[in-house]
Each structure stands twice: as structure tokens, then as C-alpha cells.
Amino acid sequence: MSDSAASSANNDSLQHFIFENSDIRGEVISLAEAYQQVRANNSRAEGGLPEPVLRLLGEFMAAVSLLSGTLKFEGVLTLQAKGSGPMPMIMAEASYQKGLRAAVQVDAASQIGDAPSFTELLGQGGLLAILIQPDKGERYQGIVPLEKPELAACLEDYFAQSEQLATRIWLAADQAHAGGLMLQALPQQLADAEHNECHWQHLVALADTIKNDELLGLDAHTILHRLFHEEQLRLFDPQPVAFACSCSEQRCASAIMAMGQAEAEQIVAEQDLITMDCHFCGQQYQFGPEQLAKLFGDQAASRH
Numbered sequence: 001m002s003d004s005a006a007s008s009a010n011n012d013s014l015q016h017f018i019f020e021n022s023d024i025r026g027e028v029i030s031l032a033e034a035y036q037q038v039r040a041n042n043s044r045a046e047g048g049l050p051e052p053v054l055r056l057l058g059e060f061m062a063a064v065s066l067l068s069g070t071l072k073f074e075g076v077l078t079l080q081a082k083g084s085g086p087m088p089m090i091m092a093e094a095s096y097q098k099g100l101r102a103a104v105q106v107d108a109a110s111q112i113g114d115a116p117s118f119t120e121l122l123g124q125g126g127l128l129a130i131l132i133q134p135d136k137g138e139r140y141q142g143i144v145p146l147e148k149p150e151l152a153a154c155l156e157d158y159f160a161q162s163e164q165l166a167t168r169i170w171l172a173a174d175q176a177h178a179g180g181l182m183l184q185a186l187p188q189q190l191a192d193a194e195h196n197e198c199h200w201q202h203l204v205a206l207a208d209t210i211k212n213d214e215l216l217g218l219d220a221h222t223i224l225h226r227l228f229h230e231e232q233l234r235l236f237d238p239q240p241v242a243f244a245c246s247c248s249e250q251r252c253a254s255a256i257m258a259m260g261q262a263e264a265e266q267i268v269a270e271q272d273l274i275t276m277d278c279h280f281c282g283q284q285y286q287f288g289p290e291q292l293a294k295l296f297g298d299q300a301a302s303r304h
């Protein structure tokens with residue numbers, strides 16, 4: 001581990017680590033390409049999106065990646081915030097395979113200043129939800145009110161209230177990169193409560209010295225070396241992370257089937273096609289009379 005690699009570009013990856021001899025784990029996430037893809041996908045709308053909103057998308061991607069590090073089964077983890085402000089919804093998803101996607105809604109009529117806080121953008125009554133959807137098994141959802149101005153602090157509230165695991169999160173995003181660091185206390189196993197608590201305070205104090213430009217410009221090894229070089233740290237293999245969208249023709253077809261034949265035919269009668277745009281990746285899916293006939297069987301075909 002040398003500092004000569006410090007300025008090299010990060011590959012998109014999630015780095016897990018644990019501290020030997022105490023019950024504390026952590027992760028570092030570095031995102032560049034996946035973040036650029038999401039910035040581009042979300043800027044297609046006329047006029048694009050304000051820079052503070054794009055950076056918040058980066059923070060959401062970094063955060064959901066950190067949270068997905070705890071996924072123990074095939075499925076999808078979604079982090080979503082909703083409110084009544086100029087940005088009524090923002091969300092990011094991570095799959096078990098570390099595929100990431102993210103989307104945001106911005107009220108085109110509202111003015112967004114140069115440096116609005118997360119909770120200013122979401123407005124009054126904002127809520128933060130974490131949804132876990134296993135491929136097999138029951139969904140889980142936890143919700144907390146947004147009571148802190150920053151996403152990282154709101155997530156810490158979430159963990160304090162829902163999981164009762166002491167958790168600290170640092171997030172940052174600029175135009176090129178998004179990154180994050182998480183420390184989490186695990187249930188007591190290796191060390192006694194006093195040792196864990198004392199070590200936790202020490203590690204948080206060290207991690208608190210991280211600067212945004214370090215989180216964004218340095219690779220995970222360098223970040224961990226700078227913060228914790230006097231600690232006994234075990235690093236796991238980094239996991240590659242990439243933009244991935246789970247939309248498909250099949251999913252759109254299912255949505256049309258759910259809409260019902262009468263309504264679907266009505267739309268095609270009026271507009272020739274049912275057009276569905278994926279708001280995550282921009283892929284467009286179109287269904288005309290022939291496709292509807294196939295979806296709904298011979299009944300639909302015989303009526304035209």
C-alpha cells in the first residue's frame with residue numbers, strides 16, 4: 001500500500017473491511033462510471049438537472065452501495081426519500097450483484113439555490129425509506145422521518161431507530177465522482193462491550209478526519225491506510241459495482257397486462273402505440289395492436 005497510487009482514478013468498487021479483535025465492520029465505496037451514467041440518464045429532461053440534485057444522486061448511489069454490503073441473499077435494496085419540496089422524490093437501488101441505478105423527480109417550476117441541503121430540497125414532512133425485496137421471501141421496509149439536513153445523518157438515524165446498530169456514514173459527490181465510508185458496530189462477539197465501545201469511539205474519531213476530496217479522489221486502500229494505518233484491519237476482495245437497469249420488455253408487458261385489455265386497447269386506439277420510457281436508463285418500449293393481440297390472446301386480435 002503506497003501513497004503513489006493516491007492520485008490514480010478509482011474503479012467503481014465496494015471495499016469491505018473488518019477490524020481484528022473487535023466487533024466493528026466497515027465499507028468504502030468509490031463510484032465514477034456508474035455515477036456518470038446516472039447523471040447522463042437523469043439529465044435527458046429538458047434543461048437538465050441542477051448540479052446539487054445530480055450530486056445528491058451520487059450520494060444516494062454511494063449510500064445504497066454501502067447498505068447493499070449487508071445483503072445476504074439475492075434481491076434488491078432500495079433507498080428512497082420523499083417530501084413536498086422542489087425535489088419530491090429521489091431514490092437509488094442496488095442489487096445483490098452490485099448493479100446500481102438511480103432516479104429523481106424535480107418540480108420544474110421551483111427555484112433551486114446554489115447549495116440547498118438535502119432536507120431543503122425534499123421540503124416539509126420528508127421521509128426516508130429503505131426497502132429490501134428478496135427474489136424469494138418477504139419484503140422488508142423501514143421508514144424514518146428526515147430530521148437532519150444531510151443524507152448521511154438521516155441514515156444514521158435510520159440505523160439507530162430500526163437496526164439498533166451504531167452506524168456512522170460519510171458521503172460525498174462532485175461532478176466526477178461519488179464516494180462513501182461506513183463504520184458499523186456488530187453484535188458483541190469477539191470483544192467485551194467496554195473494549196468495543198472504546199474502539200468504536202477511537203475509530204469514529206479517526207474516520208471523522210476524512211475530507212471530501214479524499215473520499216472522492218483516493219482509492220479505497222489509500223483511504224483506509226490514511227485513516228487506520230495503526231489499526232489491525234482485514235480487507236476483503238473489492239466487489240465491482242456498475243450501472244445496471246432491470247427494465248425489460250417482459251416487465252413492461254406485465255404492466256400492460258395489469259392495466260387490463262380494455263384500457264390498453266383504448267390507449268392504442270387513441271395514440272397508435274403504448275410507449276413506455278424507463279426513467280432509470282431511458283430505454284423506450286413500444287406496444288402496438290399486434291403486440292397487444294399477442295399479450296391478450298386472440299380476443300384482442302379479433303376485435304380489430
Ligand SMILES: [Zn+2]
Pocket residue numbers: 245246247278279280281282283
Ligand atoms: Zn431501464
